[in-house]
Amino acid sequence: KQEVTQIxxxxxxxxxxxxVLNCSFTDSAIYNLQWFRQDPGKGxxxxxxxxxxxxxxxxxxxxxxxxKSSGRSTLYIAASQPGDSATYLCAVYMIxxxxxxxxxxxxxxxxxxx
Amino acid sequence: xxxxxxxxxxxxxxxxxxxxxxxxVEGTSNPNLYxxxxxxxxxxxxxxxxxxxxxxxxxxxxxxxxxxPQDRQFILSSKKLLLSDSGFYLxxxxxxxxxxxxxxxxxxxxxx
Numbered sequence: 592k593q594e595v596t597q598i599x600x601x602x603x604x605x606x607x608x609x610x611v612l613n614c615s616f617t618d619s620a621i622y623n624l625q626w627f628r629q630d631p632g633k634g635x636x637x638x639x640x641x642x643x644x645x646x647x648x649x650x651x652x653x654x655x656x657x658x659k660s661s662g663r664s665t666l667y668i669a670a671s672q673p674g675d676s677a678t679y680l681c682a683v684y685m686i687x688x689x690x691x692x693x694x695x696x697x698x699x700x701x702x703x704x705x
Numbered sequence: 706x707x708x709x710x711x712x713x714x715x716x717x718x719x720x721x722x723x724x725x726x727x728x729x730v731e732g733t734s735n736p737n738l739y740x741x742x743x744x745x746x747x748x749x750x751x752x753x754x755x756x757x758x759x760x761x762x763x764x765x766x767x768x769x770x771x772x773x774p775q776d777r778q779f780i781l782s783s784k785k786l787l788l789s790d791s792g793f794y795l796x797x798x799x800x801x802x803x804x805x806x807x808x809x810x811x812x813x814x815x816x817x
Contacts, residue, residue, distance in 0.1 A: 635808040690756040
């Protein structure tokens with residue numbers, strides 16, 4: 592059974608700091624890994640998608656890496672801003688029955704202090 | 706461009722009442738559709754997914770059911786709500802196995 596773990600559960604940093612969020616998964620038979628952002632009371636916003644054959648993806652100040660063999664992914668946020676404050680979720684996509692499903696970690700709640 | 710609509714945004718229902726949450730996707734055809742629930746302080750739990758009209762797979766036994774009457778419409782229902790059905794319900798879609806998943810804005814359901 593696939594299990595996705597995110598460390599730390601919460602993180603508070605001063606504005607301008609670079610930071611790394613961690614995601615690990617137990618079953619390497621994934622099709623892709625996706626990082627999301629969730630603001631309080633809102634839906635999920637997709638940040639980055641990494642295919643299983645890829646090592647990393649970048650979008651602006653965000654960089655996500657994937658090491659499928661070791662079951663790890665990291666989300667790197669450069670020069671953090673108060674607007675980055677949110678919960679960050681990683682999810683792996685796996686084949687299941689006749690379709691597939693995203694399996695989520697519990698999230699990392701990030702607070703960036705001005 | 707593709708968009709996903711989910712309504713209502715909030716809902717307060719008494720125990721034992723029925724439920725119908727609707728999700729529609731625009732700008733694509735034959736999407737995979739998903740219903741997730743997020744309980745307070747917990748992660749997202751997959752409830753149902755569908756790879757086509759009339760094809761529904763259930764992840765966990767529960768008081769809920771799902772239907773897909775049209776290609777881009779996914780409905781979450783219950784005949785009689787329980788207190789434990791309270792939570793944040795999210796609809797999502799993607800196209801195939803390797804594409805990005807997109808989520809709706811969610812429905813906050815409170816059963817009283």
